[in-house]
Amino acid sequence: xxxxxxxxxxxxxxxxxxxxxxxxxxxxxxxxxxxxxxxxxxxxxxxxxxxxxxxxxxxxxxxxxxxxxxxxxxxxxxxxxxxxxxxxxxxxxxxxxxxxxxxxxxxxxxx
Amino acid sequence: xxxxxxxxxxxxxxxxxxxxxxxxxxxxxxxxxxxxxxxxxxxxxxxxxxxxxxxxxxxxxxxxxxxxxxxxxxxxxxxxxxxxxxxxxxxxxxxxxxxxxxxxxxxxxx
Numbered sequence: 001x002x003x004x005x006x007x008x009x010x011x012x013x014x015x016x017x018x019x020x021x022x023x024x025x026x027x028x029x030x031x032x033x034x035x036x037x038x039x040x041x042x043x044x045x046x047x048x049x050x051x052x053x054x055x056x057x058x059x060x061x062x063x064x065x066x067x068x069x070x071x072x073x074x075x076x077x078x079x080x081x082x083x084x085x086x087x088x089x090x091x092x093x094x095x096x097x098x099x100x101x102x103x104x105x106x107x108x109x110x111x
Numbered sequence: 112x113x114x115x116x117x118x119x120x121x122x123x124x125x126x127x128x129x130x131x132x133x134x135x136x137x138x139x140x141x142x143x144x145x146x147x148x149x150x151x152x153x154x155x156x157x158x159x160x161x162x163x164x165x166x167x168x169x170x171x172x173x174x175x176x177x178x179x180x181x182x183x184x185x186x187x188x189x190x191x192x193x194x195x196x197x198x199x200x201x202x203x204x205x206x207x208x209x210x211x212x213x214x215x216x217x218x219x220x221x
Contacts, residue, residue, distance in 0.1 A: 032208045043201050043212040044155070051208075088155070092208050097143050097162055099210055103154040 003027065004091050006102035014110050019076040021105050023089030026070070032092035033065055033072045034099065039085045048074060079109045113138040115213035117202050123219045130175075130189040132216050134202030137183070142204040144185040146177055147212075149199040161185060192220045 005024050013019045021035075032051050036044035050056045050063040050072065062075040072091075076083055086104040093100055114137045124130060136142055146158040157170045159177035167177050174193060178186045185202055197220045202213040 034209070036212075043199075043215045046209060046211060049209060090210075098145070098157060098160055099205075101155045 003100045004089055004102040006087075006089050006105045008103060009106040010108045011105055012108045012110060013079050015079060015081060017079050017109075019079045019083065019107055019109070021074040021076070021087050021089075021107065023072045023074075023102055024070055025072070025089075025091045025100075027091065027093070028067075028070060029094075030067075030070075030091045031094065033063070034090040034092070035061075035063060035072075035074045036088040036090060036101075037085045038088060038104065044088055076107075079107075081109045081111050083107060084109045113142070113204055113206065113211060115202055115204050115211060117200075117213040117216050119216060120214065121217045121219075123221060124192050125221055126194055127191050130187070130192055130196070130218070132187040132200055132202075132218075134185040134187075134213055135183055136185075136204045139183075139204065139206045141182055142206045143210075144179060145203040145205070145210070146185065146187050147201040147203065149201065151198070155201070159187070194220050196220050 003026050035048040037047050038044040048061050048063040050065045053067050056063045060077045064073045086106045088104045089102040090099040116135045143162050145160045147155045149155050161167050161179040175189050200216045203210050
């Protein structure tokens, strides 16, 4: 079992819709969770992080964490074509000072 | 806020040639530093990380090495490049749990 799993996609949504990106992780002791956005040919950009169960909102982005289910998600409201990118989920490993990344979900927002 | 510099942005090198990629960080002290590689269309592969000067942890045995001669400088090297070393090399820095990436170096080995 991979430590951090994401559906590779592509996830295709129409402009203005809500895009829902999901991630599961295997280490029940994990405490810190991150979402990165990576445009083609560019480096990953940190867009959200969440440490506590529940929802965290930042503009059009909402991160959701459920530690009991070992599940973290990213919702993008009012999706725009400029949101088309690969979204990487990452989990911090306290024991080794490193992030474990999922393989990413490619999001396509159709105009 | 921290800024991460990487150079060069692109590099084309022949098989068997040496490699040196440099990463420097501004705006923070004593960061954890990381080198990743991303092959075309693939995920991020952690190569090395460092929690302090002279402290290097290797994740994947290969013909690459890393060094951290100063607090905010991280260098990735190879004595002889292989075709399989082609990829997008990313340096990252973290002062807390939040990790930020530099702009990357795209390496093509021919």
